[in-house]
Amino acid sequence: MMRVLAAMSGGVDSAVAAARAAEQGHDVTGIHLALSRNPKSYRTGARGCCTIEDANDARRAADVIGIPFYVWDMSERFHEDVVEDFLSEYAEGRTPNPCLRCNEKIKFAAVLDRAIGLGFDAVVTGHYAQLRTGADGLIEMHRAEDMTKDQSYVLGVLTQDQLAHSMFPLGDTPKSVIREEAARRGLAVAAKPDSHDICFISDGDTGGWLADKLSDVNRGGSIVTEDGETLGEHEGSWRYTIGQRKGLRIGTPAQDGRPRYVLDIEPVSGTVTVGPRASLSVDGLEAIRPRWCGTAPAAGTRLECSVQLRAHGEEYRAVLAVDGDDVSVELLDPAQGIAPGQAVVVYDGSRVVGSATISSTRRAAAEVTG
């Protein structure tokens, strides 16, 4: 029996995770993280982490499970570590993943540290991933049984110490079964829709939100071809993501008449480079800030592995070269639309090896830096 803290978003997954932990005989306390100073400003309904309604749903789930429940105010930390980071990354022309950042800095750092300090042994969440003890005695994280729900990508930032104090009770079960189980347990959130959008952007319009917050930072620049021909001007590079095709608003068509895609964003000048789909292909990338789930690979290690480059994205066969904090990834099959700022999560089969933040990508034609 362990004393565990269940982080309850108000959604179905975290409710069932808490219920399972309690049923396994652990002493479970539920907490809901208040991430906004003004709960009404964050998304209601579908996204399950930030509203009064979500806090109430979490509280009702805790009542049904029969565990104590509290709300923890993490709004300041969340603002500094996730929202500000998200903005500054976009301002620098990169494409961050705020969920990953929240796991790294809030759920499995600030919350876990406070929990340990208060005498808890672990934090339990409704993430879909599996923890196992490996032959070397270290905790391994594996992909979820239900690949359509697998969330090991956004957990790829967790270190051995964090994994040793985490519980993911849902990793071995398909989502459909979790919904049935929630209904059977009398949890009213059984039919609540899944969350998909960024919780701190209330209307789901990321571009509009960024334009509002970054209007002073980055006023605009040119849209150019790979050959340097200027096609037009834009009002802020944060409106663009690498691989984006729609909404480029370039009057003149490409010479071959084919659609053009964003290939590169240069944040200082604000220059956005566009070109044909073929130019999006990436066969290698450099990454920084690696975080290893187990022992860090020795310098000079070359690792045959597979990598995932975005949440819910496909897996690519790759060879990894590690040199201290620099990770170089050679992709054996080309990937498309890969943006600096995204995380590369490294897998050995189903096991997560670690993750790093993409700093640049290599195309056949040119090198892209962000």
Added chain:
Amino acid sequence: MSVVYLDHAATTPILSEAAAAMTAQLGRVGNASSLHASGRAARRLVEESREAIAQALSCRPGEVVFTSGGTESDNLAIKGLFWSRRAEDPRRVRILSTPIEHHAVLDPLTWLATEGAKVELVDVDRLGRLDLDAFRATVEADPESVALVTVMWANNEVGTVQPVREVVEIAHAHGIPVHTDAVQALGQLPLDFAGSGVDAMTVTGHKIGGPYGVGALLVRRELKPTALLHGGGQERDIRSGTIDPPAIAGFAVACASAVAHQGELAERLSDLRDALVAGVRREVPDAIYNGDPESGPEHRLPGNAHLEFPGCEGDSLLMLLDARGIECSTGSACDAGVPQASHVLLAMGSSEEFARSSLRFSLGHTSTQADVDALVAAIRPVVDRARNAALSSRSGR
């Protein structure tokens, strides 16, 4: 696990005689506004209850307006008197109050500010007591324009008693009516509506051993607050809505009992409170006793102990004590249950960080030495653990 209940300022257990008076009525039919025998019986019970409350609080029965509780009474007094006073003279747009009022006062004031009111909150000192010189100056800057004054009798968080008598003197010199929220004071401090000179006073049932959902606004007959609820014209046409005889019967019994036993309860609670504060500070020497350190009806609620634990998060302390069966409060909470830094402590000059490291322990009629002993026995390890959590949470990974 037996519960050590140290949150009587939130609500206190119902008195058995109040519960008996209430349940005796629950099975009876009769709308107090009906003209037949059952209606008359219900009305008689309500009027006898009104008289009992009037006698206990030294007002006339006709000055007792039954409401659903403290929040409604505060809203009725503030909005109702603002509207009626401004209707008499459109220059009267100022409302003077303090920054340490309960949200049932502050939020109506904020709302009225969008309706043309000019709300002025006069500063309090470090003990949480209204600065009378500043108050006098604020009134005298332009007394003709003041619609009303509202100052609580005693603060719900830190227990500081306000100089209501002096406030009344200053306001009445200019013919300005005074409302006071006496929800926390009733049963703990001597309370005399006529003697206090206030024009309107909020009281509620569940803080004094009566039922939830019933309270009263005592309001002088000369004043006609504009109604919030319009309908059947009950309660002098100030508060329409079918009268609730069982709740009113329970409230009246609790009110009479609270006033009859106030002196002895205050003495007992004051001693217990002093033992609690001394015991906690013996275990945690750097704990700070917030509010007025002096006891007595001019100084502090006898059942209130408000303590700051430097280096701890108040909600960590609350959670750790709760796990040990000891129930208290961090002071104030918003509707999502998000712990916010107390507006009372901030108004007293506390920093946000200090304001978040406080707990309110409040004693009431069922409190015993054993409750105090249980808290004193638990507090040291709880504080150590909460400090540890705050440190590790701050250091980060």
